Amino acid sequence: MYDEDSENRKLLYKYLKKHFGKDKAQDLMLTYADHLFDYHGLAWSLGKHDLEFFCMYFLQDTFLPKPDNAARRLAPIHYELWHEAEEMFIYDKFDKFEAVVPRGTAKTTVMDFGVSVWLHCYKISYYTIVIGKVEQDSIDFIANTKQAFEENQYIKKAFGNLLDSRNYTVNKLELELTNGTKIQALSSTSSIRGKKYGNHRPSVIISDDMQGQSDIITQEARDKKYNTWCEDTEYAGDKAVYRDGKKIKMATKFIVLGTILHRDCFISRLLKNKDYKHILKRVVEFNVDEYFNTGLWDKFRKIYQDDKLKDSKAHATEFYYQHETDMKFETIWPDKFKCCDLALDYFKNPIAFKQEMMNDASKIGEKWFKSIATQTPEEIEEHNFEKTMLVADPASSVDKKADYSAFAVGSVADNGFRYIRKGIIERLGFDDFCKKIIELFKKYPDITHIDIEKNLYMGADISKIKELIAKDPDLKYRDVTFINEMQKKNKDEKISTIIGAVNNGQIIFNADDKEPIQQILDFCGQDFSEKDDFPDVVSQFDIDVKNIEVIQKVELFDRRKLGL
Numbered sequence: 001m002y003d004e005d006s007e008n009r010k011l012l013y014k015y016l017k018k019h020f021g022k023d024k025a026q027d028l029m030l031t032y033a034d035h036l037f038d039y040h041g042l043a044w045s046l047g048k049h050d051l052e053f054f055c056m057y058f059l060q061d062t063f064l065p066k067p068d069n070a071a072r073r074l075a076p077i078h079y080e081l082w083h084e085a086e087e088m089f090i091y092d093k094f095d096k097f098e099a100v101v102p103r104g105t106a107k108t109t110v111m112d113f114g115v116s117v118w119l120h121c122y123k124i125s126y127y128t129i130v131i132g133k134v135e136q137d138s139i140d141f142i143a144n145t146k147q148a149f150e151e152n153q154y155i156k157k158a159f160g161n162l163l164d165s166r167n168y169t170v171n172k173l174e175l176e177l178t179n180g181t182k183i184q185a186l187s188s189t190s191s192i193r194g195k196k197y198g199n200h201r202p203s204v205i206i207s208d209d210m211q212g213q214s215d216i217i218t219q220e221a222r223d224k225k226y227n228t229w230c231e232d233t234e235y236a237g238d239k240a241v242y243r244d245g246k247k248i249k250m251a252t253k254f255i256v257l258g259t260i261l262h263r264d265c266f267i268s269r270l271l272k273n274k275d276y277k278h279i280l281k282r283v284v285e286f287n288v289d290e291y292f293n294t295g296l297w298d299k300f301r302k303i304y305q306d307d308k309l310k311d312s313k314a315h316a317t318e319f320y321y322q323h324e325t326d327m328k329f330e331t332i333w334p335d336k337f338k339c340c341d342l343a344l345d346y347f348k349n350p351i352a353f354k355q356e357m358m359n360d361a362s363k364i365g366e367k368w369f370k371s372i373a374t375q376t377p378e379e380i381e382e383h384n385f386e387k388t389m390l391v392a393d394p395a396s397s398v399d400k401k402a403d404y405s406a407f408a409v410g411s412v413a414d415n416g417f418r419y420i421r422k423g424i425i426e427r428l429g430f431d432d433f434c435k436k437i438i439e440l441f442k443k444y445p446d447i448t449h450i451d452i453e454k455n456l457y458m459g460a461d462i463s464k465i466k467e468l469i470a471k472d473p474d475l476k477y478r479d480v481t482f483i484n485e486m487q488k489k490n491k492d493e494k495i496s497t498i499i500g501a502v503n504n505g506q507i508i509f510n511a512d513d514k515e516p517i518q519q520i521l522d523f524c525g526q527d528f529s530e531k532d533d534f535p536d537v538v539s540q541f542d543i544d545v546k547n548i549e550v551i552q553k554v555e556l557f558d559r560r561k562l563g564l
Contacts, residue, residue, distance in 0.1 A: 002067045008057065011064075012036060012043055015053040019046070037157060044158040048122045049090065052082045055114045058121075058154045062109065075333040077101060077281055078110050084279065085115050088253055089124055095240075096276040098256040100267055102283040103209075103356040105333055107257045112141055112208050115255075117148050119204060120181045121159050125253075127197035128204040130185045131233070133212050138185030139172045141208075145183060146175055188225075192236040201238040206255045213493050216262040217526075225266040229256075260359040268361060283332050283342065283357040292346055296327050304347055305373065305505035307417040313344065348500030367524045368495070369535075372517050373505035380419050380510060385411040387548045388421075389449035390440055391541040393533060394433045394456045405433050406516070406533035409444050410541040418507045418542065423516035425534050430457065434464045441475060451483035451544050459484055483544060491536055492526045498539045507542065 009029070016025035028042060035041040047054035055063050063078075065071045081101075087093045101107050112130055119125040132138045148155060149163045156162075161178060168176040175183045182197045188210035195202060207229070215225045237252025256276070258267040271278055284291075291297060303309070304316035320327055320340040331337040346353040351368060354360040388411040395403040404425035411419050421444065428436060441447055452461055462484050469475045501507045502520065509517055516534040523535045 004066075007066075008037065011053075011057055011060075012046070015046060015050055015056075016042075019050065037154070039158060039160060041158060047118070047158075051086050051090075051115070051118055052079060054118045054121075055082065055110075058152070058158070059114060059117065059148065060154065061152075063114070072333075072335040075335065077105060077332055080279065081107065081110050082114070084277070085111065085255075088255075089115075089119065089250075092247070092250050094277045095251045096254045096256075096273075098258075098267070098270050098273075098276045098278045100258060100260060100271065100278070100280040100359050102281065102332060102359065103259050104336065105281070105283075106336075108141070108208050111255060111257055112206055113144055113148070116145060116183055116204075116206070117155075120177055120179070120183060121155065121162070123179055123181055125203035126181050126200040127202050128181075128183045128206070129192055129195065129202045129236070130183070130206045130208060131188055131190075131192070131210050132185065132208055133188050133210050135173075135187040137208070138187055142173055142175060142183070142185045146170065149175070149177070191232055193232045195236055202236055202252055203238075203250075204253045204255070205233060205237060206257070207233070208257045209259070211258065211261060211266045213261070213490070216265045217490055217492060219264070222262060222264050222266070222269075226269045229266060229270075259356050260361045261355050263361040265361070280359055281332055282359055283337055284329060286329070288346055288354065288358060289350070291329075292343055296323050297343060300327070300343065301347060301504075304344070307373070307413075307415055307505060307508060310415060312416075316344075347504045349496070350503060351499055352496065367521065368499050369502050369520050369523060371503055371505070372521060373502075373508045374511035374517070375419075375508055376511050377421070380421055380508070383411075383413040383415070383417075383419065385413050385419070385446060387412040387448070387545055388444060388446040389451065389541065389545055389548065390437070390444070390447050391451045391537045391544065392433075392437060393453045393537050393540075394430075394461060395427060395533070396456055404531065404533040405436070406537040407436060407440060408516075408534070408537040408541050409440055409447065410538070410545060411446070412545055417505075418501070418545065420507065420509045420513070420538060420541070422510055423513040423534060423538075425516050425519060425531075430461065430464075434461055434468060437461075437465050438468050438472070438475070441469070441478075441480070442472075445478070447480065449481045449483060449544070449548055451485075451540060453540075454484045454486045487540075490526075491532055494543070495523065495526075495532065495535045495539045498535070498542050501542065502538075507538065 013025055013029055016028055020028065032042040037043045043057055047058060060066070061069050061071070063071060063074060065073055081099060084097055088097055099107060099111065116128055116130065119128060130138065130141055132141060146163065163170060163175070164178050168178060170176065173185050186192060192202070192205070211225055215221050234254065237254065240247055240251040241249035256270055260267050262268065270276060271280065293301065300316050300319055303319050304312050306312050309315050317340055328339050331339070331342065342357070345357070388409070391408045391410065393406045395405045405428045407424040408420050409422040411421055413419060422440065424436070437450065441450070462482050498507060519531055519534040520538070523529045523532055526532055
């Protein structure tokens, strides 16, 4: 049976022994036997000099696995981050630190939450600013931190009541503590230059995953994010204060946490900044492109991509567990990252996996789609289709240098795979574009939805097509739903959603459509590709088709069979 008091004593003794040795630790436990965990007791004293102990004891419901919580066992990366924080704040060895670690590694919990609570319990920081990507990230951080000060009995017992909402500022973005310190959370769009709490400029500024896709999509956006940090945020801090040759006040400490999203993004650039101490970690320490495409993992991939299987993911997962001993590999956090799940994430979207899990953006600017699964038109038409739609994107000119008008007739089969039954890229004017829609609508009688991008003709093409349908004796009685919306989403962001499905063979193309297929194979990002028309309509199909509802036909039962 779990005895919390006994376990807390063991934990305290373990860290005392680390600092003072076995005999001194035993002596301290006996001397302070009645004041181990109470107000300003032995645990309080040790926690000031040992961040790891502070988190493991005072924040044990977050970091220590117990029968009544769901905490995971920590990994070496978490202890390494705490060690770097101790080097920074206790021993004042450096002022700027960047941790580039995979998404999902609990860097926010370990560094933002754990370190901030510790800093303010002991007044190591008078004023801490934590910057998230959006305001909701900041609100969530403050909510979690507030709960620690307000409800955590281990902290309240040793430090007293550090929150008093009647007499101090306590809101969704600010926590003013009774010991005269303040934690404030901001979004990445907020300027922090010139901010003060009383007479104090920020003692600590933490940036946590403050860049998103919109910050890396163009060179201008990448420059703006980096320059804002260097020219605005870093100037919000303060220099160290020396008196008679002795440092009496540390400089503002900067902590940057994130993942690499582009080889020239904010996080990547900061890795080259010699003012910072850096650590860079990956979820695994091997070449994922080679590893997941050889041996048993290559067999796993082929099963996962087999469109003849009803549930290829389940079959692939079963294959893994049958060979787990031979397929298992080391990860940065064994209690969180499971081998089979990581492999599936890789096959779904290798580029995103390498960015967010491997901190590798070296392939950006290279081709996104490594392979295309094709079938002959005859093979494709043998499948039973549950949903079918036509997606089209008109071009503004028939000039040879203009974009193409792109068309994709796509279906979802009863095996769960998506099929681009017909793909077309042609340079067409308004009338020919509308006629092409009619031609495809006739050829594929199971089309129920037609999506035409609104940005160019603003709905005039829809009116013309409806007019042509009404005049056609074969089409005028067919039901069709038109989708005609402005496209505002960034193309790279949209097309990236089909990388995994295309590379894994979950979207299968008509082998006769060689020119449209080549456009997909040549695509390497909007800024680096000559044309993106066909990958754009395929990605739009993949987005739209998920929202189409299948209406089953109702068959009436003949009551005469019952003799009625």
